[in-house]
Amino acid sequence: MFQSPFRGLGFMDIKYYIFLSVALFVMGIIGVLTRRNAIIIFMCIELMLNAVNLLLVAFSKMHHLAAGVANPNAGSEAQLFVFFIMVVAAAEVSVGLAIIVMLFRNTHSVDVNFLNRLKH
Amino acid sequence: MKNLILLIPLLPFLGFLINGLLRKQLSKGLIGIVGCGTVLGSFLISIYAFLNLDAIGGGRQISGSAKIIGNPVIHYFDFINVGTLKIPFAFQIDQLSALFLLIITGVGFLIHVYSTAYMHEEKEEHFGRYFAYLNLFVFSMLLLVMGANYIIMFIGWEGVGLCSYLLIGYWFKNIDYTKAAKKAFVMNRIGDLGFLLAVFWIISKIGSVNYSDVLTTAGLARFSTGDIVGITLLLFLGATGKSAQIPLYTWLPDAMAGPTPVSALIHAATMVTAGIYMIARSNILFTAAPLTLNVIAIIGGATALLAATIAMRQNDIKKVLAYSTVSQLGYMFLALGMGAYTAAVFHVMTHAFFKALLFLGSGSVIHAVSGQQDIRFMGGLRKKLPTTYITFLIGCLAIAGIAPLSGFFSKDAILLSAFEHNKVLWAVGLLTAGLTAFYMFRLLFITFSGTFRGTEEQRHHIHESPAAMTVPLIILALLSIAGGWINIPEVFIHGGERLTSFLKPLIPASEGSPVAHSTEWILMGLTTVVSLVAIIIAWSRYKVYKEERETSLTKALENKWYVDELYNGIIVNPLNKFGAFVARFVEKGTIDGLVNGVGRLVNYSSRQMRWLQSGQVGNYVLLMVVSMVLFFVLQFFLRK
Numbered sequence: 234m235f236q237s238p239f240r241g242l243g244f245m246d247i248k249y250y251i252f253l254s255v256a257l258f259v260m261g262i263i264g265v266l267t268r269r270n271a272i273i274i275f276m277c278i279e280l281m282l283n284a285v286n287l288l289l290v291a292f293s294k295m296h297h298l299a300a301g302v303a304n305p306n307a308g309s310e311a312q313l314f315v316f317f318i319m320v321v322a323a324a325e326v327s328v329g330l331a332i333i334v335m336l337f338r339n340t341h342s343v344d345v346n347f348l349n350r351l352k353h
Numbered sequence: 354m355k356n357l358i359l360l361i362p363l364l365p366f367l368g369f370l371i372n373g374l375l376r377k378q379l380s381k382g383l384i385g386i387v388g389c390g391t392v393l394g395s396f397l398i399s400i401y402a403f404l405n406l407d408a409i410g411g412g413r414q415i416s417g418s419a420k421i422i423g424n425p426v427i428h429y430f431d432f433i434n435v436g437t438l439k440i441p442f443a444f445q446i447d448q449l450s451a452l453f454l455l456i457i458t459g460v461g462f463l464i465h466v467y468s469t470a471y472m473h474e475e476k477e478e479h480f481g482r483y484f485a486y487l488n489l490f491v492f493s494m495l496l497l498v499m500g501a502n503y504i505i506m507f508i509g510w511e512g513v514g515l516c517s518y519l520l521i522g523y524w525f526k527n528i529d530y531t532k533a534a535k536k537a538f539v540m541n542r543i544g545d546l547g548f549l550l551a552v553f554w555i556i557s558k559i560g561s562v563n564y565s566d567v568l569t570t571a572g573l574a575r576f577s578t579g580d581i582v583g584i585t586l587l588l589f590l591g592a593t594g595k596s597a598q599i600p601l602y603t604w605l606p607d608a609m610a611g612p613t614p615v616s617a618l619i620h621a622a623t624m625v626t627a628g629i630y631m632i633a634r635s636n637i638l639f640t641a642a643p644l645t646l647n648v649i650a651i652i653g654g655a656t657a658l659l660a661a662t663i664a665m666r667q668n669d670i671k672k673v674l675a676y677s678t679v680s681q682l683g684y685m686f687l688a689l690g691m692g693a694y695t696a697a698v699f700h701v702m703t704h705a706f707f708k709a710l711l712f713l714g715s716g717s718v719i720h721a722v723s724g725q726q727d728i729r730f731m732g733g734l735r736k737k738l739p740t741t742y743i744t745f746l747i748g749c750l751a752i753a754g755i756a757p758l759s760g761f762f763s764k765d766a767i768l769l770s771a772f773e774h775n776k777v778l779w780a781v782g783l784l785t786a787g788l789t790a791f792y793m794f795r796l797l798f799i800t801f802s803g804t805f806r807g808t809e810e811q812r813h814h815i816h817e818s819p820a821a822m823t824v825p826l827i828i829l830a831l832l833s834i835a836g837g838w839i840n841i842p843e844v845f846i847h848g849g850e851r852l853t854s855f856l857k858p859l860i861p862a863s864e865g866s867p868v869a870h871s872t873e874w875i876l877m878g879l880t881t882v883v884s885l886v887a888i889i890i891a892w893s894r895y896k897v898y899k900e901e902r903e904t905s906l907t908k909a910l911e912n913k914w915y916v917d918e919l920y921n922g923i924i925v926n927p928l929n930k931f932g933a934f935v936a937r938f939v940e941k942g943t944i945d946g947l948v949n950g951v952g953r954l955v956n957y958s959s960r961q962m963r964w965l966q967s968g969q970v971g972n973y974v975l976l977m978v979v980s981m982v983l984f985f986v987l988q989f990f991l992r993k
Binding site for chain 2 (some may be wrong): 262265266345346348
């Protein structure tokens with residue numbers, strides 16, 4: 234493994250962040266692939282998105298510390314950026330939930346396997 | 354002057370545009386006025402240019418007795434300008450082209466006037482189309498003779514080919530007529546290829562196509578002997594196509610499919626004289642290639658004789674005239690081959706008069722007997738069509754070479770030069786002269802004497818043609834009588850041969866031992882006697898029409914020596930078979946297979962790909978994830 238720049242600076246090692254977000258991401262993927270409930274699939278997608286967000290924040294911090302910036306607040310830009318992502322995700326959720334509501338109105342179910350007429 | 358000269362070809366072109374674009378709007382009278390008026394305008398300007406030839410080059414230069422034009426080339430703009438090759442759009446108005454201008458526009462104008470009456474029963478838009486083509490024809494021919502380089506000549510050369518195609522196939526609803534048009538076009542293309550190759554050859558050697566660069570001693574010095582022979586042979590190939598010589602003559606008799614005035618235009622004033630003009634124009638080149646001259650003389654003589662024999666047994670009034678044209682053109686080439694360029698040009702001129710007269714006369718006859726063309730169903734027309742008869746008789750006498758009509762002098766000039774150079778070809782020429790007199794008077798007697806052999810209905814309709822048709826006939830008859838007098842040989846009057854001295858700056862007198870005057874008299878007498886005897890034979894046999902005897906020889910003559918069948922057998926049919934083979938195997942098998950294969954491949958692969966689009970959201974997501982993983986893996990492994 235690579236030498237963590239967090240070492241000795243009072244931060245958690247970067248690899249733990251990576252492990253966590255990979256774990257979250259894979260959980261998301263598995264959820265999307267295996268579950269049939271549209272709402273759960275949707276939640277899993279959000280999980281994946283936030284796994285990536287987490288990684289973004291962690292890497293941002295890491296790069297600034299690696300460049301030797303002593304200020305402990307350095308590298309907080311990614312946190313701002315993530316808020317924007319979350320805003321966009323919220324918008325996306327509203328659209329997605331609207332689709333699911335329409336789906337429920339049509340099929341009286343949120344099971345994606347009933348959603349097999351997409352090619353027509 | 355420069356702009357005035359430009360008007361000569363431009364006027365017929367304007368006529369073409371007006372008649373062609375507005376043919377549905379204009380009335381017949383207006384179309385006729387535009388068609389004839391534009392050509393008349395060109396004719397008047399041509400006369401003016403002819404009379405002021407010295408002024409064209411800027412100032413007159415006189416050397417000896419002959420006037421030499423300072424600089425006959427009138428430059429307008431650069432037509433092609435590539436690298437070192439410069440091809441200007443320029444006209445050359447000198448003695449030769451001025452003479453041709455007069456023939457083309459003069460005879461062309463008479464034919465236009467005649468057409469207004471002859472084509473009067475056509476629908477208006479077809480009438481307009483006809484005159485548009487006719488004007489375009491004159492325009493192309495003018496471009497051909499006026500051009501100051503081979504490229505401008507070639508534009509006109511192709512133009513007349515196109516127009517002949519359009520006019521021969523004028524009645525395009527008749528499949529035979531369109532076939533004749535196609536034949537004319539294809540035959541011409543073969544010749545055109547020769548012309549084009551010759552031009553390329555000249556460009557590669559000289560780097561210029563201007564007559565003023567090529568046709569000079571300086572230009573000549575840059576060719577090797579082989580070059581000159583090759584170029585002249587290729588040029589001659591072009592001439593055989595346009596001027597209907599062996600082996601490319603068969604299109605001309607078939608060109609009868611067009612309306613009769615068109616035949617007159619093609620045979621007399623334009624088109625077929627293009628080959629003669631081109632060779633006379635390039636006479637310096639040809640004189641430097643004795644081998645080519647021999648070929649030309651032999652082919653000319655052979656064509657003259659062959660066509661004359663065929664003409665003896667044709668029953669279509671226009672076919673007889675068509676073969677006589679081929680024969681007379683053969684005469685001209687005979688003269689060219691002897692180096693007697695002036696005699697050839699002289700014959701072009703007289704031939705333009707009497708052949709236009711004969712064709713228009715035949716048109717008048719056909720018009721009178723309600724479209725019948727077979728002379729076996731005519732006869733006895735002398736009383737009913739007096740003007741046509743008299744003028745036709747004059748035409749026959751002129752073409753038969755009876756003194757003092759125009760044909761006598763031009764034919765005599767050719768035979769004289771043949772006698773000086775080659776006795777065998779002279780004999781061929783003499784024989785042809787006899788045959789010519791025979792078949793022309795056979796035609797005359799069968800058509801005009803005896804009793805009428807057509808149907809009752811046709812008999813009632815027989816009428817003399819209107820003035821628009823007879824007046825051109827009378828004018829052409831007068832020209833056929835007097836046209837030869839401009840080049841009366843020295844033996845008749847002192848100071849004759851005006852045409853020869855007129856053309857002297859361009860066409861140096863041919864070498865060779867001039868014959869004594871006494872010999873000349875004997876030759877003239879001999880020609881006249883042969884023609885008279887032939888006429889008497891024709892009279893005794895055809896003054897009262899009877900069925901002609903059938904022998905294998907006459908059958909061969911009637912079928913034109915089976916030349917068309919021969920061509921069909923050895924060229925057309927094998928080509929057709931080859932075409933069918935290519936169509937069946939190469940086209941269907943290879944090309945279609947390739948194209949269809951591509952289509953089938955797309956079809957097949959799309960059918961195989963269809964299962965990907967299942968419509969199941971789960972499948973799509975799975976596919977997405979799998980391909981994402983795949984990309985990551987690839988990225989990881991392919992990094993280095």
